[in-house]
Amino acid sequence: MEHTTGEERLLDAADTLFYERGIQAVGMDAIRTASGVSLKRTYQLYPSKEHLVEAVLRRRDRAVRDGIEAYTSARATPTERVLAVFDYLHDWFGQPDYRGCAFINSFAELGGSSPNVVEIVRTHKRAFADHLAALVAAAGRPPQLAAQLTLLANGAMVTAAIAGSAEPAREARAAASRLLDAEPPA
C-alpha cells in the first residue's frame, strides 16, 4: 500500500471523507491531512474542489459498475443474474460504514446547485438501470420489469441507510422474485 501514487491517495481520502460526512462538510484541509498530499499538489491535479468532487464521483461510478458486473456475471442463469443484484446490495448494506448510495447522497446535497454533479449522478443511475435492463432482457422478461426492479434497488439503498439495516435488500429481492414469477419468460 506504500507505493500508491499521490493522486490515488488523494482520491481515496476524498472519497472516504465525502462519503462519511458529506461533501460540503469536508474541508480541503481535512483531505490534505487524510491523504498526505499537499494542497499545492492537490490544486495542480484538480483546479478546484468541485473538480475533485467530480473526479471522485466518476471514479466511484466506474468501481461500482465493475463491482456489479463482476457480481452478476458470476451467476449461472439469466434469472439468477437478475436476483444477484439484490445479493450484491445485501453485501454492500452489511458493511459497517454503509451510509447510503454516494450518488443519491451527492444529488441530495448538491443537486440544487451543481449541474455537473447532477449529470454524473444521472449517468450513473442510468447505467445501473441499463445494466439491470440487459439482465432482464437476457432472462426473457419485458422491459418494464427492469424499471420496477430499479425502483426496488434504489429504494432499498435509501431505506437501508436510514433504518441502519441490511434487511431491505432481502425484502427487495423477495419482491423482485415475485415480479419475475408474475412475468414468465416468453
Next chain:
Amino acid sequence: MEHTTGEERLLDAADTLFYERGIQAVGMDAIRTASGVSLKRTYQLYPSKEHLVEAVLRRRDRAVRDGIEAYTSARATPTERVLAVFDYLHDWFGQPDYRGCAFINSFAELGGSSPNVVEIVRTHKRAFADHLAALVAAAGRPPQLAAQLTLLANGAMVTAAIAGSAEPAREARAAASRLLDAEPPA
C-alpha cells in the same frame, strides 16, 4: 396570506430554501431576507440553525403525513387505498420544483453528523412504512408486502428526482399492483 405570524413565515421560507438548495447551502441571512423575520427574532424563536432545521423537518413531517392520510382515505376500497399512495407520489413528482424527498435529502446531507436529524428522518420513514402497513393489513395482505411497497415508494422518490420525471410513480404503481395480485387476500 398577509396576517401570518412571523414564525410561520420563518418556517415557510426556511423550508422552501432548504428544499431548493440543501440545508448547508442556505445561510441564515438568506432565510432572513426571504422571510422578513429579523435575525434577532429568529434566534429567540430557535436558539441555533440546527434547532430551526429540526423544527422545519418536524413541521414537514406532520404536513406530509396529513397529506398522505387525506389522499388515501378518500378512496373507497382497501386495495385502492394502497394504490392511492402511488397516485399521491405521481402528483407530487409532477410539481415543477420537485427535488426529491426532503427527509431522504436531509439524511444524505447531515446523516453523518447530526443524530437529531437522523432521528427525525427515521421517525418519518417509519411512520410512512407504518401507514402503508396499516393499509396493506386492511386489504387483507401479509405484512411483508408492506415493506416491499415501501421500497418501491422510496425508490420512486429518488429515481424521479434524479431522472427529473414523474414516470417512476407509474412504474412503482404497476409493480405494486402486480405484487398485490400475487398476494390475494386471505
Next chain:
DNA sequence: ACATCGAGAGAACGATCGTTCTCTGTCTGG
C-alpha cells in the same frame, strides 16, 4: 559543485458562515 526546478508545509487572504451586539426608533403603561 552549483544553479534550477519543483514540491511540501503551512501561513495568509478574502469571502462567507453562524451568532451576537449596537444603535435607533416605536410602542406601551402610568
Next chain:
DNA sequence: CCAGACAGAGAACGATCGTTCTCTCGATGT
C-alpha cells in the same frame, strides 16, 4: 407626556472555508 421595554436593521465578531502565496529544502543535470 414621558420612561422603559422591545423589535428591526444591519454592523461586527470569530471561525472556517476554498484558494493562493511564501519560504525552504532536496533532487537533478551539467
